[in-house]
Amino acid sequence: MKNKFTLTILVVILGAVLMTGCGGNSALSNASSWPGLTEADGVVYTANAYTVEAVRGGERLWFYPNDPEEKARELFFANPVIDSGLVYAGSYSNRVHVLDAETGSLEGKITLPDDKHKLIAPVVVTDALVLIPSSDSTLYAYRKGEYGQPIWKTALTNELWQAPTVLDGTVYAVTLDKKIHTINLADGKLIRSVGTDGAIMDGFTASGGRLYFSTFGRKVEILDPATGEIKTLLNAESEFWAAPLVIGEALIAVDLQGTIYARSLDGAELWTRTKAFGESARVIARPVALPNDRILMISAAGDMKIYDLEGRSEDERSINATVQTAPVSDGDTIVVALVGGDALLKAYTPDLKEDWVYVGTVDAKTEATRTAAAESSAAGSTSGAPEAIGTAEGK
Template sequence: MKNTKILLIGLFLLGAVLLTSCGAPLSGSSWPGVSSNGDAVYVAYMQHVYAIRAADGSMIWRFPEKAGRQMFFAAPVLADDQLLVGDYENVLHSLDPNSGVEKWIFTQAQADWIASPLVVGDVILAPNADHFLYALSKNGSLLWKFETGRALWAQPVSDGEFVYQASMDHKVYAINLRTGQELWSLDVGGAVIYSPTLDAEEGTLYLTTLARNLMAINTQDGSIRWQRQFEGGLWTQPALHDGRLYMGDLQGTVYAISTKDGAEIWTQKVDQPVTGKPTVLDSRVIFPTEDGSLIAMTLEGERLWSRTFEGKLYTGPVVIGDRLAVGIAGGKEFLKMVSLDGQDLWTFVPPK
């Protein structure tokens, strides 16, 4: 019951943020979306997008300079000479990554941008809560749009020929990248809020659903290779590494799962709800938890260290060389840089 409540609270937080685009008061129900190009850390959080120096945590710019009604949630996406980020006022922005100056906007969507876009070659793929996946050129012009049955909260993935989009309508769609035509769709039996994980070489899509299922799907025809159900709720994206999927559940168990058949390789109890996608390095995997902890383990499940922050973690840390950028929700600080063993390096403090 407790774990179910945590999941429902998380979904309620998202719903509360969505109301801001309908004239409701601004809410604190958001968490930072973090990305990096190595030199800068880009953070979308609350009413701003920030560019921050990775070396020392100093601010390069923020957009907009003065807070307005728009709110930001999903991690910005860097694509060549532009930074793409959507807001809760139905606008997708292209910013200059060096200055934060707005280059163009896309305003044809009818709802909020909850998921990050994906850039494949010269095509921007932008999923919106209005049920549509929009394909745009690099200058923001519409190429095609594809309609699903419910809101899109998950970033799509692509093998360069097809786009795979999960939806809140309980389906996954395979769509031709160039034409926007559907190849297949599959009812997965539950809503999908996190992006699938694609193994393009093996032609397999891995995803978790709110019905507590982990599924492996053949990208050629949408057939199910294998699936398994968990006792704990799944609010996570599996991390793929060397024939294994690393993930956790809301009952506080973390897993290494074989990609061949879904069998458990190992499990460990961490006694904290695991949310978001784990971060995998060469010799370790780092799990984020809802109570604000990072838990580092070897790839064989032995605990190395843990670190608790003031706030909650809904996404895994972003690796920047030998450091980890951590986005924190609901605390006094929303971005920290730590070492690979969890020690503080700097904390970002936005100017007033």
């Protein structure tokens, strides 16, 4: 029964990940492909189907690619990564597009060998390197600004679906065959590989020199980077997709069935909320830390809940749309990426009142057609110009 449940969950989620938005002309149907989401300096960057976009306060700043004559379209789903004025966006063609964060213009591309493989996880940018985890089972390292050839590449044992973590000159990468690989950052040499009793679906949470992770083996565990030793912190009722959150001296984890676990960093129970989202709920997105020691959690059905560190429920709201991406917050605004529903992005205040809504861009060709239609309509109307395509303010 356990293996059947696990397989069913993976098949359902894989279907969502790989869906290409066959509806074509609708931004909302394209949003059904699990958007990537990142926030930096008040700007939200999203990767969804055929576009990468930058949005501030519900208004689009730019989208990429924006050439309606471009015929070679790539799919983008990995969370964009922002570093030193650049946006790194990985595609389903095993390629990283490097964009100017201010304008969205293309600065360069990193093309990996086999375009039949995909970049599902975001890249990791260090002081000098760009690390790229690929579904071709290889971790690549490129020097910043030098996109021709990698300075090293390390073949691992299975696909990489999560971003690696860099700690003290060492890279920690997980593969789908339930293994953690320790790699030297300088030269890519494999130091060790250790097995876990379940796949790690959401990478690591680094805190206090230790790496915390959750598994499909129904555990939250700690990796000691110095020795490679793994210690179990929590045994759960269900499998985990979402990585745990460490906030202060507490660890917060939520399993696939929506049970929330709060533990001290040595494993002592603080509190538990069993199936907090209802009997049939599923939770994929990791918990999000908010100001004043508050924690946001969201179910795959779009039910949001905020708790304090004592386990008291503070606010809740239902979006009525599928959510598979962890929300982002700049402290003043919480932004959620939707799969389906009536928008791509919805933003909320810290007490979960609606702030703004962003519908989204389908692709450059569709956007050009819409813009031309809007301009034509405006030219023949006496009521003034219409609202900008793709944006709408919340009420």
